[in-house]
Amino acid sequence: MxxxxxxxxxxxxxxxxxxxxxxxxxxxxxxxxxxxxxxxxxxxxxxxxxxxxxxxxxxxxxxxxxxxxxxxxxxxxxxxxxxxxxxxxxxxxxxxxxxxxxxxxxxxxxxxxxxxxxxxxxDDPAGGEPGIADPAGPGEAGAAPGRVLAPAELAARRPRLCFTGQRSGRSCGPMTALVGREGSDVAFAAAAIRGDSGSPVYLERPGRAPAAVGLLSGVSEEGPALSFAELLAGPAAAAAGFRVVLG
Known part of the structure; x- marks a missing residue:
């Protein structure tokens, strides 16, 4: 690891x-x-x-x-x-x-x-929507996540992951490794910039709802452009007790 x-x-x-x-x-x-x-x-x-x-x-x-x-x-x-x-x-x-x-x-x-x-x-519990924003159409939203991926699934599949950020829009790249505390984060080859922190990181599934993976947390300082995400199903995040609203 x-x-x-x-x-x-x-x-x-x-x-x-x-x-x-x-x-x-x-x-x-x-x-x-x-x-x-x-x-x-x-x-x-x-x-x-x-x-x-x-x-x-x-x-x-x-x-x-x-x-x-x-x-x-x-x-x-x-x-x-x-x-x-x-x-x-x-x-x-x-x-x-x-x-x-x-x-x-x-x-x-x-x-x-x-x-x-x-x-x-x-402040308004009914005021939020679960569908991921569509950077190609302001005000439009894509599908809500259908499930949350476990770290073991990511390690076995090493899929292509995407994030949608308010500054970069949608950016995708292949997963490279599980990193951090007990594999609590994931690294993938996509470029992010300041202001994208917190972005939803997900696996696109053609014909099905995307799978939620994590939250954009950081970037590499040197070498190839990598982004890092806190895994929703990682040990520390899971212990916090939050539940993603699924579609």
Whole structure:
């Protein structure tokens, strides 16, 4: 089993993709809108972007899920926020509107040899959709995942994996190895950039619903372009008790 060294680092919340203070200023402007009168311009869904004004950064929503208490929300990368941070998306009125807040966040370190998992509990439990965003058609969604793949299945098949990120869109490449703690992460040959953190990683299955695999966590710092995902069925993530909403 491959291990991860200093060549792997987290995609740190999109801070380099925006001017300093831009997100905070935009979020502050959005906060002036009466949120009771506003709503997301598009239903939040896996692969869509969000702003965390507390971190002055952007990340991507992962799979729609339920926490151990049954609250519905979105999984994402834990390094994208801290418990209590709000998640904002574009609103219908032209500003930014809140969809929920982090109620779980593990993985604040720059280095990725630890659990990297977050959960944004939705203010409106009916406000999220499970279908993965279609980067070719804004506002459109593909199929919701039909199942979650176990690490053993990935190790046996070494399939081609894809992610959908708010900045890169859809990107795919062959799996290269299980890595991290007890094979809790997967590496695959696809390029990601800042702002893609938290993206849903999945296996496309022609004629069937995609299979959920994990959440985009980091990229290689040297050598061939590799992306790394926290496995949903990995030992640490599974112990957190979240359940992906299936189609």
């Amino acid at each position: 491959a291990t991860v060294g200093a060549g792997r680092a987290r995609i740190l919340a999109g801070l380099a993709a925006i001017a300093a203070g831009t997100v905070a200023a935009m979020a502050a402007a959005g906060a002036l809108l009466p949120q009771l009168l506003d709503a997301p311009a598009e239903p939040p869904r896996p692969g869509a972007g969000y702003v965390n004004p507390a971190a002055d950064g952007t990340c991507t929503l992962g799979f729609l899920a339920e926490d151990p208490a049954g609250r519905r929300g979105f999984l994402t990368a834990g390094h994208c926020g801290s418990v209590g941070d709000a998640a904002l998306v574009p609103g219908r009125l032209g500003g930014w509107t809140r969809i929920g807040e982090f109620t779980f966040a593990a993985g604040g370190s720059q280095w990725a040899d630890e659990l990297d998992l977050g959960f944004i509990a939705l």
